[in-house]
Amino acid sequence: MDKLKLNDVFDDSETKYKESIVNLSRVAKVVKGGRRFSFSALVAVGDGGGNIGLGFGKANEVSDAISKASSDAKKNMKSIKLTKNSTLPHEIIGKYKSSHVIMKPAVPGTGVIAGGAVRAIMDAVGVHNVLAKVVGSKNKINVSKATLDGLSKLSTVKDVAKRRNKSMQEIF
Numbered sequence: 001m002d003k004l005k006l007n008d009v010f011d012d013s014e015t016k017y018k019e020s021i022v023n024l025s026r027v028a029k030v031v032k033g034g035r036r037f038s039f040s041a042l043v044a045v046g047d048g049g050g051n052i053g054l055g056f057g058k059a060n061e062v063s064d065a066i067s068k069a070s071s072d073a074k075k076n077m078k079s080i081k082l083t084k085n086s087t088l089p090h091e092i093i094g095k096y097k098s099s100h101v102i103m104k105p106a107v108p109g110t111g112v113i114a115g116g117a118v119r120a121i122m123d124a125v126g127v128h129n130v131l132a133k134v135v136g137s138k139n140k141i142n143v144s145k146a147t148l149d150g151l152s153k154l155s156t157v158k159d160v161a162k163r164r165n166k167s168m169q170e171i172f
Contacts, residue, residue, distance in 0.1 A: 016047065016048075017045050017046065017047055017074070018045070018046055018047070018048055018123070018124050019043055019044075019045050019070050019073075019124075020043065020044045020045075020046075020120040020121075020123060020124045021041060021042070021043055021066065021120075022042040022043065022044050022054075022116075022117050022120045022121070022140055022144055023040075023041070023042040023117070023140040023141065023144075024039065024040075024041050024042075024062065024065070024066070025039070025040050026038075026039055027039070027040055027058075037060075038058060038059060038060050038065075039058065039059060039060070039061065039062050039065040040056070040057070040058045040065060041056070041057050041058075041062070041065040041066045041068070041069040042054070042055070042056050042069060042140060042141055042144060043055050043056075043057070043066060043069035043070045043072075043073050044073065044120050044121045044124040044144065045070055045073035045074055045077075045124060046121075046123075046124030046125045046126065047126070048124070048125070048126035049126050050079055050080045050081065050082050050125060050126055051077050051078070051079055051080070051125070052077065052078055052080060052121060052124055052125040052148065052151065053072075053073035053074055053075070053076045053077040053078065054073055054076060054121070054144055054145070054148055055068075055069040055070060055071065055072030055073030055074070055075070055076060056069055056072060056141070057069030057070075057071075057072055078148065078151075078152055080125050080151045080152070080154060081154050081155065081156050081159075082125075082126065082127060082154075083105070085107075085108050085128075085129060086126060086127055086128040086129060087105040087106055087108075087127060087128070087129040087130055088103055088104070088105040088127065088130055088151075088154060089105065089154055089155070089156050089157070090105065090154070090155075091103065091104045091105065092150045092151075092153055092154055093150060094146040094147050094148070094149040094150020094151065094153070095146055095149060095150075096142050096143075096145040096146035096149050097137065097142050097145075097146075098136045098137040098142070099134065099135075099136050099137040099138070099139060099142035099143045099145070099146040100134070100135040100136045100146060101118055101132060101133070101134055101135075101143060101146045101147045101150055102132065102133045102135060103118075103130055103131070103132045103147070103150055103151075104130065104131040104132070105129070105130065105131075106129040106130055106131050107129065108128075108129055109129070110129045110130075110131070111128070111129065112127065112128065112129070112130055112132075113130070113131050113132065114130065114131070114132035114133075115132070115134050115138075115143070116140070117134075117140040117143040117144045117147065118132045118134065118143060118144075118147050119132075120144075121144060121147045121148065121151075122147075125151065132147075134146075157171065
């Protein structure tokens, strides 16, 4: 069987996806004879151009858990609106349960200044310049979902103009 790397790139239906393992943990179920161990994986899959999916999988083997999570992530793909500089169009706060992620756009050359779970998602989605801070719960699953919540709430100038029934010239 192939060895899986942490950041695997694979080809699926003529589109290259980048797979990042956000969290991999061993969980135990206590039964009469002792403990039964299995593995759970949280995987972010993105194309580096604004599409991202997050998946969760559990299995008795590590590779099976990762493959289940990546197939789940491909089913749940979302499109994110980014700027030309591969950053966010505006500041946003993503929330999920007690995890809050504050994300701010950054100038080109800054890089991804973020914690582990947020960094994996930003790399997969294709954001190259961003500042992020996790406030509240640091649980990787909740932080990942909070990050996706914030990214899905992003809007561009064209979206705001359309929502206000204005033309682009009226806004500027």
